[in-house]
Amino acid sequence: MATEIKAPSFPESVAEGTVAAWHKKPGDSVERDELIVEIETDKVVLEVVAPEAGTLSEIKVEEGDTCQSEQVLGTLGEAGEKAEPKSGADAGSKPQGGQDSEPEQKAEPQTEKPAASGQTYEVKAPSFPESVQEGTVSTWHKKVGEAVKRDEVLADIETDKVVLEVVAPADGSLSEIKVQEGEQVESEALLATFAEGEGGAASGSAESRGDQSEAPAASGGDEGEEKVGDKIVAPAARKLIAEHDLDVSKIEGTGKGGRVLKEDVQKAVKEGSAKKSAPAAKSGGGAKSAAAAAPAIEGERPEKRVPMSRLRQTIAKRLVQAQQTAAMLTTYNEVDMTAVMSLRAQYKDTFLKAHDTKLGFMGFFVKAASEALKRFPDVNASIDGTDIVYHGYQDIGVAVSTDRGLVVPVLRDTDSMKIADVEKTIVDFGKRARDGKLGIDEMQGGTFTITNGGIFGSLMSTPIINPPQTAILGMHKIQERPVAVNGKVEIRPMMYLAVSYDHRMIDGKDAVQFLVAIKDLLEDPARLLLDI
Known part of the structure; x- marks a missing residue:
């Protein structure tokens, strides 16, 4: 039974393929799962x-004909079954009686070539990658x-990423070129028409049929010297040769007429017998010598695709929205952290005993920002459509990093909070954020935001506004640097500060003065107590 x-089944984006190489002939025995034929598509070679x-x-x-997804390519009979003879094609097959048997025998040398020639093909551009228009x-x-x-190269198509080759679908010649050099083409656009059996096929009119038909093509390899020298190479094999940068002349072809097959190249790669000889050094090699072949990549290259979490989608949406809608600018300054660090060193143990929490830097920054926001109400305002909303309170959001993404819980009425209250609340926010136990109401609202990239080692960055707020303060790493103090060079713990602001609402002067106010309050913390 046949x-x-x-x-x-071809992928959705692949409309058709080309039978690149048959690895078995009619009558050959085949084992189960043995490679029979290769189909080349514009994306992959299928076995x-x-x-x-x-x-x-x-x-x-x-070979060379196009086929559709799941099209019947051939038939497989039981082991030992003889191949079905093609009418007027097999010289060794005897006609089965009838009046037409003798004419078929006489016409054998001429009938096969016309049957395989005269077909017209459309030469199309390959399917471009998604990012190439x-x-x-x-x-x-x-x-x-x-x-x-x-399989000889007809044309090159240059994109902004790669140069794609368009090859001949069969032996023959170009009938018409529809897209000239320098013209733009889209994916799978019609480039030319191609006639099989004309031109290239005509030159082989004296060829005999069967296995001998490949011999003249092999001897006439000068026409394909751009890619394969004097050997006929199957498309799948050609790709492997290019990937491994092999010398085609050193590969022994075992296919019909000496055709180099994929398994021939794999064997050469395994044995290392087809490596190119190192070329002699030439002066003035130019761009070609500089463009050495990329090294073959060995080993696994794992990838993992996971859906973006809703939190990450929300973060992305809001950050992109801020950049697209706000006239965002950033101003920078630096603060000498000597005074704050001295206070921490002096009172950290007493503070811990009194409030059961550590004295950190965030308490100082929140209090300094609260005072500066009172002085510059534009920085504490928000934009609602075409309205400006001025807030008579200071609710400061503190960015907290978690495994799921960045969240910004809000400290309410920070002007009335003590430094100990700020430190306790921030510690609680951080713990509950990592456990995923923050409430929605705790992350809504806010008139201003502080983000601290310094805990991760950031020396300087440009924070993005958290809409509908109009400004955000970025803290960074404390790093000892030489600075001029009263005419002398001293090593001081310095931190860069950044304020990103919406220029639709805040003028540059106010943004700079706001940041300077924070700098002054931190460099002289007594101002926080004296309200000056």
Whole structure:
């Protein structure tokens, strides 16, 4: 019972493929799962294996012909079954009686070539990658009517990422070029029409049929010297040769007529017998010598695709929205942290005993920002459509990093909070944020935001506004640097500060003075107590 050999199901973006190489001939024995034929698409080369053991009895789609997804390519008979003879094709097959038997025998030398020639193909641009919109026909390597061998390069299409090659679908010649050099083309656009059997095929009119038909093509390899020298190379094999930068002349082809197959290249790679000889050094090599072949990548290259969490989607949406809608600018300054660090060193133990929490830097920054916001109400305002909303209170959001993403819980009425209350609340926010136990109401509102990239080692950054707020303060790493103090160079613990602000609401003068006010309050913390 005959078994159909079908093309595999093509991916959605692949409309059709080309039968690149048959690895078995009619009558050859085939083991189950043995490679029978290769199909080349514009994206990948697909291998078709035998569904069961048997004998290849018929080939329905010849090499170079196009095929559709799941199309029948041939039939597989039981082991030992003879191949079905093609009418007027097999010289060794005897006609089965009837009045037409003798004419078929006489016509044998002429009938096969016309049957395989005269077909017209559309030469199309390959499917471009998703990120490539169009390309330019940079070079036509063949002219109309010029003889062309199958898989020989017809044209190059240059995109902004790669140069794509368009090859001949069969032996023949170009009938018409529809897109000239320098013109733009889109994915799968029609470039030319191609006639099989004309030009290139005509030059082989004296060829005999069967296995001998490949011999003249092999001897006439000068036409394909751009890629494969004097050897015929299957498309899948050609790709492997390019990837491993091999010398085609050193690879022994085991296919029909000496054709180099994929397994021949794999064998050469394994044995290391086809490596190119190192070229002699030449002066003035230019760009070609500099563009050395990329090294082959070995080993696994794992990738993992996971859906973006809703939190991450919300963060992305809000940050992009801020950049697209706000006229965002950033001003920078630096603060000498000597006074704050001295206070921490002096009172940290007493503070811990009195309030059961550590004295950190955030308490000082929140209190300094609260005071500065009172002095510059524009920085504490928000934009609602075409309205400006001035807030008579200071609710400061503190950015907290978690495994799920960045969240910004809000400290309410920070002007009335003590430093100990600020430190306790921030510690509680951080713990509950990492456990995912913060409430929605705790992350809504806010008139101003503080983010501290310094805990991760950031020396300077540009924070993005948290809309509908109009400003955000960025803290950074404390780093000892030499600074001039009263005419002398001293090593001081310095921190860069950054304020990003919406210029639609805040003028540059107010933003700079706001940041300077925070700097002055931190460099002389007594001002926080004296309200000056």
